[in-house]
Amino acid sequence: MKPDAVRGHLDALILATLEKGALHGYAVMQALRESSGGALELPTGSLYPALRRLERAGYVRSEWRMVGGRRRRTYELTAAGRRALDTERSEWRDFAAVVEGVLRPGTASS
Amino acid sequence: MKPDAVRGHLDALILATLEKGALHGYAVMQALRESSGGALELPTGSLYPALRRLERAGYVRSEWRMVGGRRRRTYELTAAGRRALDTERSEWRDFAAVVEGVLRPGTASS
DNA sequence: GCACATTATGTAGATTGGCTACATGAAGCC
DNA sequence: GGCTTCATGTAGCCAATCTACATAATGTGC
Numbered sequence: 336m337k338p339d340a341v342r343g344h345l346d347a348l349i350l351a352t353l354e355k356g357a358l359h360g361y362a363v364m365q366a367l368r369e370s371s372g373g374a375l376e377l378p379t380g381s382l383y384p385a386l387r388r389l390e391r392a393g394y395v396r397s398e399w400r401m402v403g404g405r406r407r408r409t410y411e412l413t414a415a416g417r418r419a420l421d422t423e424r425s426e427w428r429d430f431a432a433v434v435e436g437v438l439r440p441g442t443a444s445s
Numbered sequence: 446m447k448p449d450a451v452r453g454h455l456d457a458l459i460l461a462t463l464e465k466g467a468l469h470g471y472a473v474m475q476a477l478r479e480s481s482g483g484a485l486e487l488p489t490g491s492l493y494p495a496l497r498r499l500e501r502a503g504y505v506r507s508e509w510r511m512v513g514g515r516r517r518r519t520y521e522l523t524a525a526g527r528r529a530l531d532t533e534r535s536e537w538r539d540f541a542a543v544v545e546g547v548l549r550p551g552t553a554s555s
Numbered sequence: 556g557c558a559c560a561t562t563a564t565g566t567a568g569a570t571t572g573g574c575t576a577c578a579t580g581a582a583g584c585c
Numbered sequence: 586g587g588c589t590t591c592a593t594g595t596a597g598c599c600a601a602t603c604t605a606c607a608t609a610a611t612g613t614g615c
Contacts, residue, residue, distance in 0.1 A: 339600075340540050342452045342573060351548050361592050371543045381573050383594055388572085405581060405592065424548055430450050431541055433481045438461050438534055449571080449602060471563050491602055493565055498601085515563065515610055 336374050345385055347423035348375070350394060350416055357411035359400075360386055386410055394419045446484050455495055457533035458485070460504060460526055467521035469510075470496055496520055504529045 341348070352358065352366050364382055367375045389395045394416035400407045412420070451458065462468065462476050474492055477485045499505045504526035510517045522530070 336540060336543070337453065337536065339453045339573065340536070342571095342601085343447070343449050344544055345573075348544065348547050351550075354550065359592080360594090367547065370547050372546070374539070374543045375547075378574065378576095379592090379594070380575070380577095380596095384572085387594095403582070407592070424550075426447065426450070427544060427548060429446060429484065431545075433446070433484045434451075434454055434458065434537060435541075436482070437458050437477065437480050437485075438537060440461075440464065440534075452572090452602065455602080469563080470565090488603060488605095489563090489565070490567095490604065490606095494602085497565095513611075517563070 341375070344423075344427065345377075345381070346389060346394075347420065347427060349382075349385060349389060350412065350420040350423060353395060353410055353412045353416070354420060357409045359407040359409045361407075363410070389416070392419075451485070454533075454537065455487075455491070456499060456504075457530065457537060459492075459495060459499060460522065460530040460533060463505060463520055463522045463526070464530060467519045469517040469519045471517075473520070499526070502529075 348367060349363060352363050352370070358366060360379075360383055363386070364377050364379070367377055386395065386397070390397055390410070392415075394413060395410045396413050397408050397410050400409060458477060459473060462473050462480070468476060470489075470493055473496070474487050474489070477487055496505065496507070500507055500520070502525075504523060505520045506523050507518050507520050510519055
């Protein structure tokens with residue numbers, strides 16, 4: 336998968352990952368890798384800034400915790416985040432349908 | 446549809462549009478608008494640079510024509526362009542499957 | 556003949572979001 | 586003691602799309 340393909344859809348992926356419950360950044364990375372069957376290997380330089388962006392936007396809320404001397408910042412969806420996820424889902428469906436329609440071969444008279 | 450959503454997939458859309466036959470830039474715009482049911486309104490500042498990029502990459506070949514005193518640059522897929530389109534199609538399928546899988550709700554135990 | 560929409564091509568510059576590469580540090584394991 | 590994994594983050598780069606602008610001919614309505 337080309338690196339930039341996810342562009343514009345990463346927020347949706349992260350929000351969906353957090354839908355099931357609060358997670359810290361590293362765990363989001365792992366969850367995304369797993370739920371994508373290994374296809375999504377988010378570098379930390381993509382993930383952490385994205386999470387902060389989502390927080391600035393009010394879609395997630397974060398909280399520091401110390402677990403065994405290790406600091407963890409756990410992220411949790413806000414109500415606005417849930418609404419944003421709904422929007423992202425329907426936008427994805429629209430977008431996918433459009434691309435699918437254009438890409439589908441054999442629509443021409445040929 | 447948010448303006449940047451197409452990011453990373455525009456090449457595929459343009460190549461697919463040219464698959465049915467050579468078109469000039471403006472006609473590509475119209476064809477894309479039509480085949481997307483009006484969802485894709487490509488600004489010229491996206492389309493023309495994209496076409497030149499595809500040409501530099503060797504995926505399309507262009508030719509000037511004068512039609513009724515009006516200059517037209519028609520673009521045509523090359524063999525490499527057809528191969529690229531195949532690749533784009535399969536990459537799209539992979540990508541869409543991944544996003545679909547992550548976005549699908551209710552995969553959790555919840 | 557004049558104004559305005561449409562057809563047609565293009566560039567300059569801003570934006571933006573994901574990437575690479577780097578930096579830090581603790582815990583776990585051998 | 587050394588290596589891997591867990592964990593968080595920043596600085597700066599880059600590419601692709603967008604906005605806004607510039608140009609010019611044809612078609613249409615009056």
